Amino acid sequence: MQMIGLCRFSYPALGGFQVEHETIEDRIAFLYAEDRLEERFQLMETVALPCLREQTDQNFEMIIVIGDTLPKHHVDRLHDITADIPQISIVAHEPKPHRPLMKELINGARKDPKAPCLQFRHDDDDAISVDFFECFREAVNAVPGLLENRSVAFDWNRGIIAEMSGEGIAATDTVRNLYVASLGMYVRGGCPLTIMNFRHGIMNQFMPTVSFTDTPMWVRTHNGYNDSRQKKVKPVPVEPLTVEQEAEFKARFAIDVDQVRATFS
DSSP, X not given: OEEEEEEESSOOOBSOOSSOOSSHHHHHHHHTOHHHHHHHHHHIIIIITHHHHTOSXXXXXXXXXXXXXXXXXXXXXXXXXXXXXXXXXXXXXXXXBHXXXXXXXXXXXXXXXXXXXXXXXXXXXXXXXXXXXXXXXXXXXXXXXXXXXXXXXXXXXXXXXXXXXXXXXEEEEXXXXXXSTTEEEEEOTTOOOOGGGSOGGGGGGTSOEEEEOSSOOEEEEOOTTOGGXXXXXXXXXXXXXXXXXXXXXXXXXXXXXXXXXXXXX
């Protein structure tokens, strides 16, 4: 089945953010601030992209959505850091209502709308395990009876919260149901639904959901500009990785701690 992913890179959508802004100009100024974009690029380069390069199943496509006013030097940098991942396409749009545009982009990428497809989201500051796409396909093939439904969610809910710095990575294991990373959706042929029709945290209210909790499948970074953490939130205690855990991070998520140290120093 065709596998389609979506990643928003500082796209100034109308809606779609927990941080509110009075005008779209205010939102663009916030998203395009140089210090914020520098951190987004650092996280994209060290966390979000390496795991895609190392996927055991390379049969996927991912759309990165940017704003049509993103400064050229940032557009060029984004093209440069993704140039070696042919599965990625970058599309620029003016500010539009969030969900309608994202649904349009995903459905527009379906080569055969009459055929079933698999869909996922990928945040620019998160990582997925290097075998996520392989596990996703295997899980779908293992439940043929469920595929009679118009859509089915597949959720790998065990993951890792991590903070990146010049000292390396500090992290802690956690279980979080229906988080964006390592959450996939099967869509039956002929069905126009997309993974962007639903808020990820409540997808199980709208479709059968298969959950797996056996092994960490994602890394969520806590950083200076998490949209969901701009308001007052409870801090998550993290501990520096041991040498053994650093090796596990590289093997499981393709995150190189030495690269993190160099990038964030």
